[in-house]
Amino acid sequence: MQSTAVIVGAGHAGLAMSRRLTERSIDHLVLERGEVANSWRTQRWPSLRLLTPNWQTRLPGHPYAGDDPDGYMPAAGLAATLTGYARLIGAPVRTATTVHALRAGPQGFEIQAGDDLIGARAVVLATGACARPAIPALAAAIPPSVTTLTPLAYRDPGQLPDGEVLVVGASATGVQLAAEIHRSGRPVTLAAGEHVRLPRTYRGRDIFWWLQVTGLLAERYDQIDDLTRARHLPSPQLTGTPEAVTTDLNSLTAVGIRLAGRLGRITDGVAQFSGALANTCALADLKMNRFLTRADEWAATSGLDGDLPSPHRFAPTRVDPGTPLELDLSSGKITTVLWATGFRPDHSWLDIPVRDRNGRIRHDGGVVTDAPGLYVLGLPVLRTRASTYIHGAAADTAALADHLHTFLSGRTAPSSFR
Numbered sequence: 096m097q098s099t100a101v102i103v104g105a106g107h108a109g110l111a112m113s114r115r116l117t118e119r120s121i122d123h124l125v126l127e128r129g130e131v132a133n134s135w136r137t138q139r140w141p142s143l144r145l146l147t148p149n150w151q152t153r154l155p156g157h158p159y160a161g162d163d164p165d166g167y168m169p170a171a172g173l174a175a176t177l178t179g180y181a182r183l184i185g186a187p188v189r190t191a192t193t194v195h196a197l198r199a200g201p202q203g204f205e206i207q208a209g210d211d212l213i214g215a216r217a218v219v220l221a222t223g224a225c226a227r228p229a230i231p232a233l234a235a236a237i238p239p240s241v242t243t244l245t246p247l248a249y250r251d252p253g254q255l256p257d258g259e260v261l262v263v264g265a266s267a268t269g270v271q272l273a274a275e276i277h278r279s280g281r282p283v284t285l286a287a288g289e290h291v292r293l294p295r296t297y298r299g300r301d302i303f304w305w306l307q308v309t310g311l312l313a314e315r316y317d318q319i320d321d322l323t324r325a326r327h328l329p330s331p332q333l334t335g336t337p338e339a340v341t342t343d344l345n346s347l348t349a350v351g352i353r354l355a356g357r358l359g360r361i362t363d364g365v366a367q368f369s370g371a372l373a374n375t376c377a378l379a380d381l382k383m384n385r386f387l388t389r390a391d392e393w394a395a396t397s398g399l400d401g402d403l404p405s406p407h408r409f410a411p412t413r414v415d416p417g418t419p420l421e422l423d424l425s426s427g428k429i430t431t432v433l434w435a436t437g438f439r440p441d442h443s444w445l446d447i448p449v450r451d452r453n454g455r456i457r458h459d460g461g462v463v464t465d466a467p468g469l470y471v472l473g474l475p476v477l478r479t480r481a482s483t484y485i486h487g488a489a490a491d492t493a494a495l496a497d498h499l500h501t502f503l504s505g506r507t508a509p510s511s512f513r
């Protein structure tokens with residue numbers, strides 16, 4: 096079987112690309128191992144709401160049209176939105192079709208999908224940046240009596256054994272799950288390494304409004320000084336709740352969640368935490384304040400100062416001097432460790448040499464330079480800081496579809512690509 100182009104993955108990124116290829120009359124298939132929006136159906140916990148506001152949940156040709164633009168969509172709502180979008184754009188999705196291998200072929204590429212072999216001149220990898228949990232090597236030293244869990248398998252606190260819970264990682268996932276598990280009555284310790292602190296709202300506006308209007312989200316990958324660092328920044332400490340509450344470390348300690356520093360080692364069943372928590376938090380406070388200053392400056396120069404509530408600052412993160420440096424995981428008190436230590440893509444099935452020694456695809460703004468005709472989508476800061484988020488797919492897919500179109504026509508890719 097032959098298709099001009101193949102998109103692997105029918106999440107928001109793959110669907111947005113499908114729309115872009117249809118706009119350019121490029122015949123293509125979208126291969127999806129599950130259903131449309133599979134990640135949101137099978138790998139997200141049911142209580143999850145997007146941390147981006149609804150007005151930002153927009154896809155090419157499909158702005159948010161509901162009656163709650165400032166709300167935060169539940170995962171199931173997003174799955175329904177993406178399913179509707181796939182129907183609306185007539186995306187040629189083949190569900191229940193897992194791609195097991197991608198290799199060079201006579202027409203460009205050969206895709207092994209189940210028993211089928213599909214030839215394609217161009218392939219777009221849209222299998223997501225969060226396909227696997229990133230679990231530190233020290234996890235191997237957790238005593239076997241302790242249940243360990245990742246956010247991909249977490250559903251609700253009811254699935255955890257009775258007892259105390261150690262949540263490792265205080266970014267978007269860690270703070271949400273620590274709060275939810277604590278509400279279920281289980282004592283929670285939250286180990287916080289480097290994190291990005293942001294308030295849910297500032298001067299009456301959602302923080303994502305500020306991130307957008309100040310131009311931060313639009314910063315391009317080839318203009319960012321330390322791109323590697325930008326691509327590995329943790330997700331911001333934000334949650335989407337109907338009340339639009341801020342979920343920072345102060346709000347968590349105020350309800351009784353205990354903080355610890357970065358989990359650095361486990362020796363003989365004893366977890367050892369960094370003593371630098373106060374410094375880590377001070378740095379996160381400083382960076383938040385730097386961004387708020389940028390926001391205030393933008394408001395002043397845009398002439399909006401008078402329309403917005405006055406600038407202000409948030410209380411510094413409180414770190415108890417008695418923060419524990421050790422926790423005995425074999426004592427029986429801690430019964431669960433939840434790894435909220437991030438995610439990574441899974442491109443292990445690629446049978447072409449396009450990955451570095453850490454398994455990451457080498458690409459230039461989504462163009463896989465070592466394999467002409469191959470593209471990747473959905474990775475953090477792929478082309479701009481917005482690439483990390485759903486709304487970023489619109490610009491990324493437009494640029495990559497243009498490049499792909501030029502590639503198919505046999506012309507040289509435009510030098511203005513960047």
Ligand SMILES: Cc1cc2nc3c(=O)[nH]c(=O)nc-3n(C[C@H](O)[C@H](O)[C@H](O)COP(=O)(O)OP(=O)(O)OC[C@H]3O[C@@H](n4cnc5c(N)ncnc54)[C@H](O)[C@@H]3O)c2cc1C
Nearest residue numbers: 104106107108128133134145146147194222223473484485
């Ligand atoms: C917990 C969590 C919360 C997030 N919250 C937000 C948020 O609030 N706002 C926001 O903008 N972003 C958020 N993101 C980031 C990002 O938008 C999502 O990760 C989003 O799902 C990425 O979309 P995607 O299309 O790139 O990948 P995915 O949605 O993961 O889609 C990839 C698709 O590829 C399929 N697939 C994978 N491998 C294969 C294969 N070999 N063969 C065939 N199909 C395959 C999968 O089944 C899946 O359907 C969040 C991410 C996580 C993990």
